[in-house]
Amino acid sequence: MPDTELNYTMPDFTGNQQFHSMPAWKLPGWVEPLVVASILFSFMFLTRRRNFSIASWSKTDSGILDSVDSTGSRDRLLGYEEGDSEHEDYITTSKHLPKRRNCFGTTVFLPNTTRFRNNIHSRLLQKFPFLIEMFYWIINYAFYRCTSIASQALFAKTGIWDVAQEHGLAVLEAEEFSVLSIFFPIRELDVQQWFMRDHQNALTFLNRAYALIHIPGTVGFICWYYYVAPSFNTFATVRRTMTLTNFMAFTTFIFYPCMPPRLLPKEYGFLDTVRHDDAESVWMSGKFVNTLAAMPSMHFGYSFCIGMTLVYHSGVFRRSLEPGESKKNAFWKMFYFIVGLGYPTFLLVTIVSTANHYFMDALVATCFVFISFYCNKIFYVFIPLEDLLLWAIRADKPAPTTGDRFHERGGRL
Structure with a gap:
Protein backbone atom coordinates (compact mmCIF):
# COMPACT_ATOMS: atom_id res chain seq x y z
CA MET A 1 0.00 0.00 0.00
CA PRO A 2 1.66 3.30 -1.05
CA ASP A 3 2.39 5.74 1.76
CA THR A 4 0.59 8.57 -0.05
CA GLU A 5 -2.70 6.75 0.16
CA LEU A 6 -2.75 7.09 3.91
CA ASN A 7 -0.97 10.44 3.92
CA TYR A 8 1.31 9.24 6.72
CA THR A 9 4.74 10.84 6.83
CA MET A 10 7.79 10.15 8.92
CA PRO A 11 7.93 12.71 11.76
CA ASP A 12 10.97 14.93 11.76
CA PHE A 13 12.45 14.69 15.25
CA THR A 14 15.71 16.56 15.35
CA GLY A 15 17.62 18.21 18.12
CA ASN A 16 15.46 19.01 21.12
CA GLN A 17 12.38 17.54 19.46
CA GLN A 18 13.61 13.97 19.60
CA PHE A 19 11.80 11.79 22.11
CA HIS A 20 13.87 11.62 25.28
CA SER A 21 12.34 9.45 27.98
CA MET A 22 13.08 9.56 31.66
CA PRO A 23 15.98 7.37 32.85
CA ALA A 24 14.91 3.84 31.95
CA TRP A 25 14.06 1.34 34.64
CA LYS A 26 12.80 -2.18 34.31
CA LEU A 27 11.23 -4.32 36.99
CA PRO A 28 12.75 -7.74 37.62
CA GLY A 29 10.74 -10.44 35.90
CA TRP A 30 9.46 -11.90 39.17
CA VAL A 31 7.90 -8.68 40.50
CA GLU A 32 4.75 -8.57 38.35
CA PRO A 33 3.75 -12.23 38.89
CA LEU A 34 4.39 -11.72 42.60
CA VAL A 35 2.10 -8.66 42.65
CA VAL A 36 -0.70 -10.53 40.86
CA ALA A 37 -0.30 -13.61 43.08
CA SER A 38 -0.33 -11.41 46.18
CA ILE A 39 -3.59 -9.78 45.11
CA LEU A 40 -5.24 -13.12 44.36
CA PHE A 41 -4.20 -14.91 47.54
CA SER A 42 -4.92 -11.88 49.73
CA PHE A 43 -8.52 -11.80 48.54
CA MET A 44 -8.75 -15.58 48.70
CA PHE A 45 -8.00 -15.24 52.42
CA LEU A 46 -10.20 -12.18 52.86
CA THR A 47 -13.23 -13.93 51.32
CA ARG A 48 -12.72 -17.21 53.18
CA ARG A 49 -15.65 -18.88 54.92
CA ARG A 50 -15.22 -18.17 58.60
CA ASN A 51 -16.15 -20.66 61.34
CA PHE A 52 -15.34 -23.49 58.97
CA SER A 53 -12.48 -25.89 59.57
CA ILE A 54 -10.71 -27.67 56.74
CA ALA A 55 -9.14 -30.29 58.97
CA SER A 56 -12.06 -31.30 61.16
CA TRP A 57 -15.74 -32.04 60.62
CA SER A 58 -18.21 -30.62 63.11
CA LYS A 59 -21.95 -30.18 63.52
CA THR A 60 -21.43 -26.47 62.90
CA ASP A 61 -19.87 -27.25 59.54
CA SER A 62 -22.72 -29.60 58.74
CA GLY A 63 -25.23 -26.89 59.48
CA ILE A 64 -23.46 -24.45 57.22
CA LEU A 65 -23.33 -26.88 54.30
CA ASP A 66 -26.89 -28.11 54.77
CA SER A 67 -28.13 -24.53 54.63
CA VAL A 68 -26.14 -24.08 51.46
CA ASP A 69 -27.77 -27.14 49.92
CA SER A 70 -31.24 -26.01 50.92
CA THR A 71 -30.86 -22.78 48.96
CA GLY A 72 -29.06 -24.40 46.07
CA SER A 73 -26.37 -21.73 46.15
CA ARG A 74 -23.67 -24.38 46.00
CA ASP A 75 -24.60 -25.02 42.39
CA ARG A 76 -24.83 -21.40 41.36
CA LEU A 77 -21.16 -20.90 40.66
CA LEU A 78 -21.88 -19.80 37.12
CA GLY A 79 -24.45 -17.35 38.40
CA TYR A 80 -27.97 -18.66 37.88
CA GLU A 81 -30.89 -16.31 38.24
CA GLU A 82 -33.80 -17.34 40.38
CA GLY A 83 -36.27 -19.33 38.29
CA ASP A 84 -33.74 -20.46 35.69
CA SER A 85 -34.30 -24.03 34.63
CA GLU A 86 -30.60 -24.71 35.17
CA HIS A 87 -31.19 -24.05 38.86
CA GLU A 88 -33.32 -27.20 39.19
CA ASP A 89 -30.39 -29.20 40.49
CA TYR A 90 -31.78 -32.34 42.03
CA ILE A 91 -34.48 -34.80 41.06
CA THR A 92 -35.53 -35.11 44.70
CA THR A 93 -34.12 -34.13 48.06
CA SER A 94 -32.97 -37.71 48.60
CA LYS A 95 -29.30 -38.12 49.33
CA HIS A 96 -26.87 -38.28 46.40
CA LEU A 97 -29.43 -38.73 43.63
CA PRO A 98 -28.40 -37.28 40.25
CA LYS A 99 -28.66 -33.62 39.38
CA ARG A 100 -31.06 -32.60 36.65
CA ARG A 101 -29.64 -30.12 34.13
CA ASN A 102 -31.09 -28.44 31.08
CA CYS A 103 -28.62 -28.64 28.20
CA PHE A 104 -29.69 -27.21 24.81
CA GLY A 105 -33.31 -27.84 25.72
CA THR A 106 -32.64 -31.42 26.74
CA THR A 107 -32.76 -32.65 30.32
CA VAL A 108 -29.64 -34.53 31.34
CA PHE A 109 -28.87 -36.29 34.61
CA LEU A 110 -25.45 -35.81 36.13
CA PRO A 111 -23.69 -37.17 39.21
CA ASN A 112 -24.38 -35.52 42.55
CA THR A 113 -21.04 -34.41 44.01
CA THR A 114 -22.30 -33.69 47.54
CA ARG A 115 -21.06 -37.14 48.57
CA PHE A 116 -17.52 -35.72 48.21
CA ARG A 117 -18.05 -32.74 50.50
CA ASN A 118 -15.84 -34.22 53.23
CA ASN A 119 -12.87 -34.87 50.95
CA ILE A 120 -9.98 -32.67 51.96
CA HIS A 121 -9.82 -30.79 48.65
CA SER A 122 -13.58 -30.21 48.77
CA ARG A 123 -13.23 -28.74 52.23
CA LEU A 124 -10.39 -26.56 51.00
CA LEU A 125 -12.69 -25.16 48.32
CA GLN A 126 -15.49 -24.70 50.83
CA LYS A 127 -13.14 -22.72 53.06
CA PHE A 128 -11.74 -20.64 50.17
CA PRO A 129 -14.43 -20.44 47.44
CA PHE A 130 -12.46 -17.75 45.60
CA LEU A 131 -10.12 -20.53 44.42
CA ILE A 132 -12.78 -21.39 41.84
CA GLU A 133 -12.60 -17.86 40.42
CA MET A 134 -8.82 -18.15 40.25
CA PHE A 135 -9.20 -21.42 38.34
CA TYR A 136 -11.52 -19.76 35.80
CA TRP A 137 -8.99 -17.03 35.08
CA ILE A 138 -6.15 -19.52 34.74
CA ILE A 139 -8.20 -21.12 31.95
CA ASN A 140 -8.59 -17.68 30.34
CA TYR A 141 -4.86 -17.05 30.50
CA ALA A 142 -4.06 -20.50 29.09
CA PHE A 143 -6.41 -19.86 26.17
CA TYR A 144 -4.65 -16.56 25.44
CA ARG A 145 -1.27 -18.26 25.49
CA CYS A 146 -2.49 -20.62 22.79
CA THR A 147 -3.63 -17.86 20.41
CA SER A 148 -0.13 -17.11 19.14
CA ILE A 149 0.58 -20.78 18.37
CA ALA A 150 -2.78 -21.29 16.67
CA SER A 151 -2.50 -18.12 14.58
CA GLN A 152 1.04 -18.92 13.43
CA ALA A 153 -0.02 -22.41 12.42
CA LEU A 154 -3.03 -21.05 10.51
CA PHE A 155 -0.97 -18.54 8.53
CA ALA A 156 2.21 -20.62 8.23
CA LYS A 157 2.11 -20.66 4.42
CA THR A 158 1.30 -17.00 3.81
CA GLY A 159 3.50 -15.66 6.61
CA ILE A 160 1.74 -14.28 9.66
CA TRP A 161 3.92 -11.15 9.86
CA ASP A 162 2.93 -10.02 6.36
CA VAL A 163 -0.73 -10.84 6.98
CA ALA A 164 -0.75 -8.95 10.27
CA GLN A 165 0.93 -5.93 8.66
CA GLU A 166 -1.63 -5.95 5.87
CA HIS A 167 -4.44 -6.02 8.43
CA GLY A 168 -2.89 -3.18 10.41
CA LEU A 169 -2.65 -0.99 7.33
CA ALA A 170 -6.21 -1.95 6.40
CA VAL A 171 -7.36 -0.64 9.79
CA LEU A 172 -5.60 2.69 9.20
CA GLU A 173 -7.13 2.92 5.74
CA ALA A 174 -10.63 2.15 7.04
CA GLU A 175 -10.30 4.79 9.75
CA GLU A 176 -9.29 7.44 7.23
CA PHE A 177 -11.23 6.63 4.06
CA SER A 178 -14.22 4.39 4.82
CA VAL A 179 -17.69 5.42 6.01
CA LEU A 180 -16.41 4.70 9.54
CA SER A 181 -14.07 7.69 9.32
CA ILE A 182 -16.66 9.87 11.07
CA PHE A 183 -15.89 7.93 14.25
CA PHE A 184 -12.16 8.67 13.99
CA PRO A 185 -11.62 12.44 13.63
CA ILE A 186 -8.16 12.17 15.24
CA ARG A 187 -5.33 10.03 13.91
CA GLU A 188 -3.25 7.79 16.17
CA LEU A 189 -0.02 9.25 14.81
CA ASP A 190 -1.11 12.78 15.70
CA VAL A 191 -1.80 11.69 19.28
CA GLN A 192 1.60 10.07 19.69
CA GLN A 193 3.44 12.98 18.09
CA TRP A 194 1.64 15.45 20.38
CA PHE A 195 3.00 13.59 23.38
CA MET A 196 6.48 13.11 21.89
CA ARG A 197 6.87 16.77 20.99
CA ASP A 198 5.40 18.53 24.00
CA HIS A 199 4.62 16.05 26.79
CA GLN A 200 7.44 13.53 26.90
CA ASN A 201 7.31 13.01 30.67
CA ALA A 202 3.61 12.21 30.39
CA LEU A 203 4.35 9.70 27.64
CA THR A 204 6.97 8.07 29.85
CA PHE A 205 4.29 7.65 32.51
CA LEU A 206 1.83 6.23 29.95
CA ASN A 207 4.44 3.73 28.74
CA ARG A 208 4.72 2.29 32.22
CA ALA A 209 0.97 2.49 32.76
CA TYR A 210 0.38 0.45 29.60
CA ALA A 211 2.81 -2.22 30.69
CA LEU A 212 2.00 -2.44 34.38
CA ILE A 213 -1.68 -1.55 34.97
CA HIS A 214 -3.53 -3.92 32.64
CA ILE A 215 -3.11 -7.33 34.34
CA PRO A 216 -2.81 -6.23 38.01
CA GLY A 217 -5.64 -3.71 37.54
CA THR A 218 -8.02 -6.24 36.02
CA VAL A 219 -7.16 -8.96 38.54
CA GLY A 220 -7.49 -6.42 41.34
CA PHE A 221 -10.93 -5.39 40.13
CA ILE A 222 -12.19 -8.98 39.94
CA CYS A 223 -10.96 -9.61 43.49
CA TRP A 224 -12.39 -6.37 44.85
CA TYR A 225 -15.74 -6.91 43.15
CA TYR A 226 -16.03 -10.45 44.50
CA TYR A 227 -15.46 -8.96 47.95
CA VAL A 228 -17.97 -6.09 47.68
CA ALA A 229 -20.60 -7.11 45.09
CA PRO A 230 -24.18 -6.96 46.43
CA SER A 231 -24.86 -10.52 45.25
CA PHE A 232 -23.12 -13.39 43.53
CA ASN A 233 -25.47 -13.13 40.55
CA THR A 234 -24.36 -9.54 39.98
CA PHE A 235 -20.70 -10.48 40.27
CA ALA A 236 -21.15 -13.51 38.00
CA THR A 237 -22.79 -11.40 35.30
CA VAL A 238 -19.75 -9.11 35.19
CA ARG A 239 -17.33 -12.03 35.33
CA ARG A 240 -19.11 -13.90 32.53
CA THR A 241 -19.21 -10.71 30.44
CA MET A 242 -15.48 -10.22 30.80
CA THR A 243 -14.82 -13.91 30.09
CA LEU A 244 -16.96 -13.97 26.96
CA THR A 245 -15.27 -10.76 25.79
CA ASN A 246 -11.98 -12.58 26.28
CA PHE A 247 -13.01 -15.57 24.20
CA MET A 248 -14.38 -13.39 21.39
CA ALA A 249 -11.15 -11.38 21.37
CA PHE A 250 -8.94 -14.45 21.51
CA THR A 251 -10.77 -15.97 18.56
CA THR A 252 -10.23 -12.74 16.64
CA PHE A 253 -6.52 -12.85 17.50
CA ILE A 254 -6.29 -16.27 15.86
CA PHE A 255 -8.18 -15.53 12.63
CA TYR A 256 -7.38 -11.83 12.22
CA PRO A 257 -3.80 -11.20 13.37
CA CYS A 258 -3.24 -7.47 13.37
CA MET A 259 0.04 -5.65 13.72
CA PRO A 260 -0.01 -2.79 16.25
CA PRO A 261 1.05 0.64 14.97
CA ARG A 262 4.39 0.46 16.81
CA LEU A 263 5.49 -2.51 14.64
CA LEU A 264 4.51 -1.03 11.28
CA PRO A 265 7.31 -0.02 8.91
CA LYS A 266 9.13 3.12 10.04
CA GLU A 267 7.82 5.19 7.14
CA TYR A 268 4.42 5.30 8.87
CA GLY A 269 5.96 7.34 11.65
CA PHE A 270 5.06 5.37 14.77
CA LEU A 271 7.59 4.81 17.54
CA ASP A 272 7.62 1.80 19.84
CA THR A 273 7.82 3.99 22.95
CA VAL A 274 7.25 1.17 25.44
CA ARG A 275 10.36 -0.72 24.35
CA HIS A 276 12.21 2.54 23.79
CA ASP A 277 11.45 3.41 27.40
CA ASP A 278 12.43 -0.07 28.60
CA ALA A 279 8.99 -0.32 30.23
CA GLU A 280 7.92 -3.60 28.70
CA SER A 281 5.94 -5.84 31.01
CA VAL A 282 6.84 -9.46 31.67
CA TRP A 283 3.36 -10.29 30.31
CA MET A 284 4.39 -8.76 26.95
CA SER A 285 7.41 -10.97 26.35
CA GLY A 286 8.01 -14.66 25.84
CA LYS A 287 7.44 -17.05 22.97
CA PHE A 288 3.77 -17.60 23.82
CA VAL A 289 2.85 -13.90 23.90
CA ASN A 290 0.90 -12.80 20.84
CA THR A 291 2.49 -9.55 19.71
CA LEU A 292 0.24 -9.45 16.63
CA ALA A 293 -3.00 -9.17 18.61
CA ALA A 294 -3.88 -5.51 18.29
CA MET A 295 -7.48 -6.15 17.20
CA PRO A 296 -9.36 -5.77 19.49
CA SER A 297 -7.72 -4.02 22.43
CA MET A 298 -8.28 -6.02 25.60
CA HIS A 299 -6.63 -3.20 27.54
CA PHE A 300 -9.63 -1.10 26.56
CA GLY A 301 -12.13 -3.97 26.65
CA TYR A 302 -11.34 -4.77 30.28
CA SER A 303 -11.25 -1.11 31.29
CA PHE A 304 -14.58 -0.41 29.57
CA CYS A 305 -16.25 -3.33 31.32
CA ILE A 306 -14.81 -2.22 34.67
CA GLY A 307 -15.81 1.38 34.02
CA MET A 308 -19.40 0.52 33.10
CA THR A 309 -19.69 -1.64 36.24
CA LEU A 310 -18.64 1.32 38.37
CA VAL A 311 -21.00 3.65 36.51
CA TYR A 312 -23.82 1.16 37.15
CA HIS A 313 -23.07 1.09 40.86
CA SER A 314 -22.86 4.87 41.01
CA GLY A 315 -26.64 4.80 40.69
CA VAL A 316 -26.62 7.88 38.46
CA PHE A 317 -28.84 6.20 35.86
CA ARG A 318 -30.92 4.04 38.19
CA ARG A 319 -33.86 4.75 40.44
CA SER A 320 -33.92 1.40 42.26
CA LEU A 321 -31.23 -0.40 44.23
CA GLU A 322 -30.27 -4.04 44.28
CA PRO A 323 -30.62 -5.98 47.54
CA GLY A 324 -27.34 -5.41 49.36
CA GLU A 325 -26.80 -1.98 47.85
CA SER A 326 -26.97 1.22 49.84
CA LYS A 327 -28.19 4.60 48.72
CA LYS A 328 -25.14 6.71 48.00
CA ASN A 329 -24.71 10.36 48.77
CA ALA A 330 -23.74 12.82 46.06
CA PHE A 331 -20.01 12.45 46.72
CA TRP A 332 -19.93 8.65 46.27
CA LYS A 333 -22.24 8.81 43.26
CA MET A 334 -19.88 11.21 41.54
CA PHE A 335 -16.81 9.26 42.70
CA TYR A 336 -17.96 5.99 41.10
CA PHE A 337 -19.24 7.83 38.05
CA ILE A 338 -16.03 9.79 37.44
CA VAL A 339 -13.77 6.77 38.02
CA GLY A 340 -16.06 4.66 35.82
CA LEU A 341 -15.67 7.09 32.92
CA GLY A 342 -12.11 8.13 33.69
CA TYR A 343 -10.49 4.69 33.78
CA PRO A 344 -11.42 3.59 30.23
CA THR A 345 -10.70 7.10 28.95
CA PHE A 346 -7.22 6.97 30.49
CA PHE A 359 -8.81 3.65 17.73
CA MET A 360 -10.76 0.96 15.89
CA ASP A 361 -9.34 -1.65 18.27
CA ALA A 362 -11.10 0.14 21.11
CA LEU A 363 -14.34 0.45 19.13
CA VAL A 364 -14.39 -3.27 18.36
CA ALA A 365 -13.60 -4.09 22.00
CA THR A 366 -16.54 -1.92 23.09
CA CYS A 367 -18.85 -3.79 20.72
CA PHE A 368 -17.57 -7.11 22.08
CA VAL A 369 -18.32 -6.01 25.64
CA PHE A 370 -21.92 -5.11 24.75
CA ILE A 371 -22.43 -8.38 22.87
CA SER A 372 -20.92 -10.33 25.76
CA PHE A 373 -23.13 -8.59 28.30
CA TYR A 374 -26.31 -9.52 26.46
CA CYS A 375 -25.14 -13.05 25.63
CA ASN A 376 -23.18 -13.92 28.79
CA LYS A 377 -25.56 -16.73 29.83
CA ILE A 378 -24.21 -18.78 26.96
CA PHE A 379 -21.74 -20.12 29.54
CA TYR A 380 -24.58 -22.11 31.09
CA VAL A 381 -23.91 -24.75 28.43
CA PHE A 382 -20.69 -25.57 30.29
CA ILE A 383 -22.47 -26.43 33.54
CA PRO A 384 -22.68 -30.16 32.70
CA LEU A 385 -18.95 -30.18 31.94
CA GLU A 386 -18.25 -28.52 35.25
CA ASP A 387 -20.36 -31.15 37.02
CA LEU A 388 -18.42 -33.93 35.30
CA LEU A 389 -15.08 -32.33 36.13
CA LEU A 390 -16.00 -32.06 39.80
CA TRP A 391 -17.12 -35.69 39.77
CA ALA A 392 -13.84 -36.75 38.14
CA ILE A 393 -11.72 -35.04 40.79
CA ARG A 394 -14.08 -36.12 43.57
CA ALA A 395 -14.83 -32.59 44.76
CA ASP A 396 -18.00 -30.76 45.71
CA LYS A 397 -18.65 -27.28 44.40
CA PRO A 398 -18.44 -24.64 47.15
CA ALA A 399 -21.03 -21.98 47.77
CA PRO A 400 -19.67 -18.52 46.90
CA THR A 401 -18.99 -16.01 49.67
CA THR A 402 -19.42 -13.00 47.41
CA GLY A 403 -19.88 -9.86 49.47
CA ASP A 404 -20.36 -11.77 52.74
CA ARG A 405 -17.37 -10.40 54.65
CA PHE A 406 -17.87 -6.89 53.32
CA HIS A 407 -21.54 -6.84 54.30
CA GLU A 408 -20.78 -8.36 57.70
CA ARG A 409 -18.60 -5.34 58.38
CA GLY A 410 -21.47 -3.02 57.47
CA GLY A 411 -20.28 -2.21 53.98
CA ARG A 412 -22.80 -1.79 51.19
CA LEU A 413 -21.69 -1.09 47.64
Missing part, protein backbone atom coordinates in the same frame (compact mmCIF):
# COMPACT_ATOMS: atom_id res chain seq x y z
CA LEU A 347 -6.58 3.54 28.96
CA LEU A 348 -7.77 4.75 25.55
CA VAL A 349 -5.28 7.61 25.62
CA THR A 350 -2.59 5.21 26.82
CA ILE A 351 -3.03 2.52 24.15
CA VAL A 352 -3.10 5.08 21.33
CA SER A 353 -0.28 7.37 22.49
CA THR A 354 2.04 4.40 22.99
CA ALA A 355 1.15 3.12 19.47
CA ASN A 356 0.02 -0.24 20.81
CA HIS A 357 -3.50 -0.01 19.37
CA TYR A 358 -5.65 1.76 16.82
